[in-house]
Amino acid sequence: MQHYVVLINPECEEAQRISNNLAETVFPYRNNLSLIQEIAGYLLSQGFPSEAVSEEWLMPLDAFMRALNNEETGLSKSENFYAAHIAWAYSExxxxxxxxxxxxxxxxxxxxxxxxxxxxxxxxxxxxxxxxxxxxxxxxxxxxxxxxxxxxxxxxxxxxxxxxxxxxxxxxxxxxxxxxxxxxx
Known part of the structure; x- marks a missing residue:
């Protein structure tokens, strides 16, 4: 199981709703789809735009926590930054x-x-x-x-x-x- 934080595109009007919808979601491993493709497909199935996320806004949880503790994330609700913790049941x-x-x-x-x-x-x-x-x-x-x-x-x-x-x-x-x-x- 791999844990990630996905940042929602700050230009997306529904960033907070998307973040709440994604929170704690566990994505299955499918060898024909990447995690970002899984997330985009999930968002589309929930009626949200797939452009709300991108590879550059997907961070392993440990890397995100290090960046957060070192104040390197630049996240601010006033700037419409929202994030969600997700997991990927990645398995070989x-x-x-x-x-x-x-x-x-x-x-x-x-x-x-x-x-x-x-x-x-x-x-x-x-x-x-x-x-x-x-x-x-x-x-x-x-x-x-x-x-x-x-x-x-x-x-x-x-x-x-x-x-x-x-x-x-x-x-x-x-x-x-x-x-x-x-x-x-």
């Missing part, structure tokens, strides 16, 4: 993993997440969220658990939990899988 992983990342990002979309708090945001997923992820990525999750050699004991569960059909086992396995996937992509 096989498609099944990229699809899993897109699903996790979909569940994270309405949260104020970043690499430092993603474990807590995934921890807040509901049982229904975890069941949905499991239903869509069952094979990958089982393969991951097998590859890691995780047993019930590693997860602090016992045979009685399985026999009682404890939903907590599913939640714990999917939580660990999703967290590992996001942190290592």
């Amino acid at each position: 992983h096989p498609r099944n993993i990229a699809g899993a990342l897109e699903d996790i990002c979909y569940l994270l979309k309405e949260t104020q997440w970043d690499p430092g708090n993603v474990d807590m945001k995934i921890y807040d997923f509901t049982s229904a969220d975890m069941e949905w992820l499991y239903s869509r990525h069952k094979s990958a999750i089982i393969q991951w658990q097998s590859d890691k050699g995780l047993t019930l004991d590693d997860l602090d569960f016992y045979l009685e939990n399985v026999l009682d059909k404890s939903p907590h086992i599913l939640w714990e396995v999917v939580y660990r899988w999703a967290l590992q996937l996001v942190k290592h992509s």
Whole structure:
């Protein structure tokens, strides 16, 4: 997952609305489109002009923060500068993993997440969220658990939990899988 700040063209009359619309959006990785093409397409689909953004106004989050801390951004609301934090589920992983990342990002979309708090945001997923992820990525999750050699004991569960059909086992396995996937992509 790569994080960016996109600055909105200050000449665009709807800069503030565009910034609010773009904020916290997670764009999927498609090898035939660049991130700026993804953003422009998204803006068009939302009824905004694609010219509101350009490659020169797209900055990796860490570079933007350094520039901001060194007062090198030149941003001012009085000059109609607006910005939005976005993420790109950029992945060179096989498609099944990229699809899993897109699903996790979909569940994270309405949260104020970043690499430092993603474990807590995934921890807040509901049982229904975890069941949905499991239903869509069952094979990958089982393969991951097998590859890691995780047993019930590693997860602090016992045979009685399985026999009682404890939903907590599913939640714990999917939580660990999703967290590992996001942190290592």
